[in-house]
Amino acid sequence: MKKIIVCLTFLGAMNSMNAQFNLGKAAGVVTKGAKALTFTNEDAIKLSKESVDWMDKNNPVAGPKDPYTVRLNKLFGKHKSQDGLNLNYKVYKVKDINAFACADGSVRVFSSLMDIMTDNELLAVIGHEIGHVKNQDTKDAMKSAYLKAAALDAASSASGAVATLNDSQIGKMANAFLDASHSKKQESEADTYSYDFMKANKYDVVGAYTAFKKLALLSEGSAQSGFEKMFNSHPDSEKRAQNIKKRAEKDGLWKDPGTVAIPTTKLTK
Numbered sequence: 001m002k003k004i005i006v007c008l009t010f011l012g013a014m015n016s017m018n019a020q021f022n023l024g025k026a027a028g029v030v031t032k033g034a035k036a037l038t039f040t041n042e043d044a045i046k047l048s049k050e051s052v053d054w055m056d057k058n059n060p061v062a063g064p065k066d067p068y069t070v071r072l073n074k075l076f077g078k079h080k081s082q083d084g085l086n087l088n089y090k091v092y093k094v095k096d097i098n099a100f101a102c103a104d105g106s107v108r109v110f111s112s113l114m115d116i117m118t119d120n121e122l123l124a125v126i127g128h129e130i131g132h133v134k135n136q137d138t139k140d141a142m143k144s145a146y147l148k149a150a151a152l153d154a155a156s157s158a159s160g161a162v163a164t165l166n167d168s169q170i171g172k173m174a175n176a177f178l179d180a181s182h183s184k185k186q187e188s189e190a191d192t193y194s195y196d197f198m199k200a201n202k203y204d205v206v207g208a209y210t211a212f213k214k215l216a217l218l219s220e221g222s223a224q225s226g227f228e229k230m231f232n233s234h235p236d237s238e239k240r241a242q243n244i245k246k247r248a249e250k251d252g253l254w255k256d257p258g259t260v261a262i263p264t265t266k267l268t269k
Contacts, residue, residue: 066093116267128191131191132190206254212241
């Protein structure tokens with residue numbers, strides 16, 4: 001199986017040896033240069049849309065009547081226009097546990113993530129993704145991956161223009177995304193956005209805490225009942241959970257959820 005394309009993920013890089021998510025074949029010789037490329041957020045949006053369009057064609061997307069789609073629409077149907085952003089949501093029916101958002105407003109949630117997250121936890125996860133889009137965190141990550149993929153030849157490099165990508169180059173760029181990471185500041189700001197999103201919409205902010213607790217369990221490599229270990233790139237998920245707890249206590253919104261565990265059966269609500 002191939003590696004996942006990651007735009008800005010809540011869950012981090014996956015174990016590619018067991019990944020079901022399909023990146024397809026990425027070929028071509030890496031070239032150098034393009035350091036002086038003028039790269040705008042509009043460029044990031046364009047390249048993100050091309051990548052997501054490719055992924056939608058090459059991975060199993062839940063149909064409009066699929067229970068996963070119905071659940072996601074129930075949760076996020078009213079947030080398609082959120083904080084000045086035009087967002088679109090789809091579910092990939094794959095065994096990998098993840099979710100991501102891109103600069104064009106595309107949010108993709110994996111069915112196996114939905115299997116282990118309650119509604120409030122999913123709201124927190126996708127609120128985090130919306131925060132990355134709102135904060136334009138994708139721009140630098142996209143530019144880095146674009147250059148690593150050698151999407152520019154010498155001529156286009158000299159002109160400073162963003163070249164048109166072919167299918168193979170999109171795949172190569174996707175591989176570069178897999179190795180990309182965001183700063184602790186970007187992650188912290190997205191966590192804050194998620195909490196504020198939950199609070200403003202009167203959702204239970206404790207869902208953000210329990211989501212991180214579950215991700216901490218995955219990261220620890222504890223009993224996972226067949227789920228993939230997906231959170232290796234964020235070993236501080238326990239700390240992030242505690243930060244959510246402290247803020248919820250300060251706001252008078254904390255309710256002890258009890259012991260948090262990875263569910264052994266699919267969560268439908």
